[in-house]
Amino acid sequence: MSVFINKKTKVVVQGITGRDGSFHAGQMKAYGTKVVGGVTPGKGGTRVNGVPVFNTMEEAVAKTGANTSVIYVPPAFAVDAIYEAVDAGIKTIVCITEGVPANDMMKVYPYLKKNGARLVGPNCPGLISPDESKVGIMPGSIVKKGPVGVVSRSGTLTYEAIWALTCEGLGQTTCIGIGGDQVIGTNFIDCLEAFQTDPATKAIVMIGEIGGSDEEEAARFIKKKVTKPVVAFIAGQTAPPGKRMGHAGAIISGGTGTAAEKIAALNKVGIPVAASPTEIPGLMKELMGRSTKKVAVKKVKKTARKPTPKKKTGGKKKTAARKPAAKKTTGKTRATKTTRLTSLKKAAKKSKTKTTGAKKKTARKTGKSKKA
Amino acid sequence: MKIHEYQAKEIFADAKIPVPAGEVATTPVEAFEIAQRLNRPVMVKSQVHVGGRGKAGGIKYAENAEAAKVLAHQILGMDIKGLKVKKVLVTVAEDIISESYVGIILDRATKNPVIMVSPAGGVDIEEVAAKTPEKIFKLYVDPVEGLQAYQARNLAYKLYRDIGQVRKAADIIMKLYGIYWDVDASLVEINPLITNTGGEVIALDAKLNVDDNGLYRQPQVAAMRDLDAEDPYEVQAREGDLSFVKLDGNIGCIVNGAGLAMATMDLVKRYGGEPANFLDIGGSSNPEKVVTAMRIILSDPKVKAILINIFGGITRCDDVANGIVAAFKQLSPSVPVVVRLTGTNEKQAYEILKSVNLPSADTLDNVVKKAIELAGE
Incomplete structure (x- = not known):
């Protein structure tokens, strides 16, 4: 057993085509995490480390049934990525990104609460449930x-x-x-x-x-x-x-x-x-x-x-x-x-x-x- | 990031918060000229990034321009809590009838901005909070809905009776809240907010700190950074994308990760040493960063040994090792360096380090003890 993430966790990587996103998508997959998709606007239809890339979170969730997302996008876009994940119905969102302005976090936090979504981070290494799943770095x-x-x-x-x-x-x-x-x-x-x-x-x-x-x-x-x-x-x-x-x-x-x-x-x-x-x-x-x-x-x-x-x-x-x-x-x-x-x-x-x-x-x- | 009072007052003035007229001077002659232009008694206020300037003798009253010149001469170059005064603000001396306090900070527990007001302004507000907490009034603001006019008015009523002054103060509070969001502030403070003999409500002082994470979208505030007022090594570190804080000890520390860097410093202290610095080389281990880190630490003559503690995750130990070798080539350090590299590519790292033949240790505790031992030799 474990908390927040487990064997059933299906992860979408937001910012999967970036340097960190692509590297860690590979690392997570190698650990055994079910990395079911990635999102980078404009890169839909491609693959990264064998993971299908979508243009939007909505599409990624619809096509993969993901229940978790992990965010590697730059700080200026991280909060937008959080909103997008929430609106796509994701309930566990892990934001690795460092440098997100506090004001943005204050505004998005009530939105997460209202929608029953959990955010871990930002500026965090994520989670790992040994032998089950790793989401993050x-x-x-x-x-x-x-x-x-x-x-x-x-x-x-x-x-x-x-x-x-x-x-x-x-x-x-x-x-x-x-x-x-x-x-x-x-x-x-x-x-x-x-x-x-x-x-x-x-x-x-x-x-x-x-x-x-x-x-x-x-x-x-x-x-x-x-x-x-x-x-x-x-x-x-x-x-x-x-x-x-x-x-x-x-x-x-x-x-x-x-x-x-x-x-x-x-x-x-x-x-x-x-x-x-x-x-x-x-x-x-x-x-x-x-x-x-x-x-x-x-x-x-x-x-x-x-x-x-x-x-x-x-x-x-x-x-x-x-x-x-x-x-x-x-x-x-x-x-x-x-x-x-x-x-x-x-x-x-x-x-x-x-x-x-x-x-x-x-x-x-x-x-x-x-x-x- | 901190900005000076005179810079915060520029931001206040732009937002139409009343502040006393004044200008900044870097020489006694400039101070004289400003005082002459103002043509009234002035305050000469040191501009350094530290509280308690008044108590330290860094804020003085001048009857006329000649006196302002003399005082500016005294204050410029003065040392206030380790910071050298390089600028003074010469500003109209107001006749003060009452002094209150207004401040806005982020409350971490509620994840809301909190506005604090107190009729007991002009003094150390933390002391007021500790001794007479009933004199501090707080309002937690819904970050999505923002501050409502009635809320600002209610706060203003805690400060003033007169409805004219209440309206003025409420207006100032609204504007201050606007600034808080608009410039990504982490703190805005007016202490004191005064009323003068003319019944006006004026921000006599201004303090504004900016959230470093918001700086990327605040170019006008970022441009206010006064490199002169900061530790030159901290500036150098920032340019090299390192997080560095100078301390007083003799053991230089190079660590990856802020938490681990703090824990390493704590252990140095625990085993009887004194850390010379906090230094986090960050997640990605560009060898160049290690060189910069070594250069900064070596420029401190007090440093007697350098401790490198790396827990490789994303950071690759071999990258760090390459950085260490490069640093030895470029800087040929005169003090002993002890390393502890563990995790990703640890073996390769120690292979690389053979060329410089450094003492190493296998655990956090051991590397700390080794560094202390070497520093004592």
Whole structure:
């Protein structure tokens, strides 16, 4: 199982004749995604990577029965592409395009809502449900089927975290990159809700960054609605206020949106925040171990090594993760591991001993914000 | 992107929002001449992209043109929060009866623009918000329907009693909202919006930030970019299509992806180092970008080691490796460089890097520790 995209997902690529569109149409197809068509006005009737190209979304949907679209068109045309997808009846739209003006996003968002369509992005890497479907640009080689749902505002940082999970034998149900812009179609809460509902997802990794208050809102939501274990990571503790750190959304303004505030909010509801992406799997195993009697982790570990993209295994072990992740030590400090320094690859190989091995814990202060 | 107060006031004036008469000067003599033309007491206001100019001594009152000249001499060249003042706005000094605040920003949670007004203007509005939140009034505007006149009027009533002033303020709020959309602003702010002895309502100050993503369709605003007021390396980086922010440490960082770049910086700090910069080479890995990135980082004398962390997805590690080799040829760096390349074409990349014989590490944590170690040597 998975969320938002699965084996039945039939994708139309908007902007399929462009450099990115054509390349990633090929990559998605190679991964096994049902790429049923592409759209580029004026290029209808041609083919790209064996995929039929149409002039309009309306035609593409009528001829292919697509239910999902992925957008690779330049920023000036991206919002138009979103409207076109909505009007063609598409319910899941993934916008990879970076640089879409916030004003345009504010206007199109109510239209999506009104029409019951979901937008993921813009400025995002898309989604991947291992062994089922990939919509976007995430590398298929780093994922592995399994019980963890991953949601993130970043791109490569997400890959880093996914890879760490995969190396430690923790596969994924679906990995979602929600995008680094200020106005995005799908936020943490939407994804948390979907993961909570999805029976295959036993635990959740949430990767946030500075700017806005989505992580704080997610923390409140988790406290109320999420019973599955959640591990978080927040990037940007060293980011100075007032400077945009690449992503349009990653800016500390007016003293809010700092990593310290977000970490504190998450810790407050009992969610451990990893100090490094490589610590995520360890924390996750701890939580999953605590929240379930029989630990699937042990089992999975056998297969833990640099995985190959084609392999399909794992994740079948039932890990009834029930108990709420909260309860554990809450409050101002939160223990995180600092000694997971061994290389992932090496670690993966001798993983037998690892989790039980000596691990030093250090308290990570969360209260001291305003570090500039 | 930020623009200066005088530029924002040009935009305000074009939209018929009342602003005090004034002009910008780059020399004391120019300031003198402007003050003479205005023929009234003036304010001499430093034009830098930073708040708190007044407190820093960058805004001064001048009784006459001679005084304006002296003050301009003082203020020009002044350092305000690390930024050198290169321009001053010489503008009519108004007699202030009341000061209020009007601002519009994007509210991320509701995905709507939010208009904020407060009768407690003229001071640090964030402090007002923190200490006396009841003095801040907010209106979330439907981005599709736009701002209605009655809504602007209701906000104006929070600021003034007199119906004449309410109408004037409502008109200003409507126009400000228009500007917000028309120039793809991410923030417009009047602090303070004043009433003077003549009963007029005037935007005494003006702040306007523009959404970088909207700049492509705002050529007139894009042309207002003051390269002089920005960090020269950040300018260079932007021209090279890199995202770069200068920091104070000694470990230069070259990373692909903003989130990973931040996480890398955080780890540098965590393991006891100080990052010298944020630098995201972006998704496509044109080798030329790596050269530009290295050049920018090497121009900072504080940098003692460079850390290159690439998680190859679309970015191909071999492209980055080629860039590193090219950078070594062109720049022959005098500080150690440590790399960690993983993902797409990682093997080929390390093959390519053999020619420059660099220390490498296999994980994010290890490359960071290695860089810190090398910087300490």
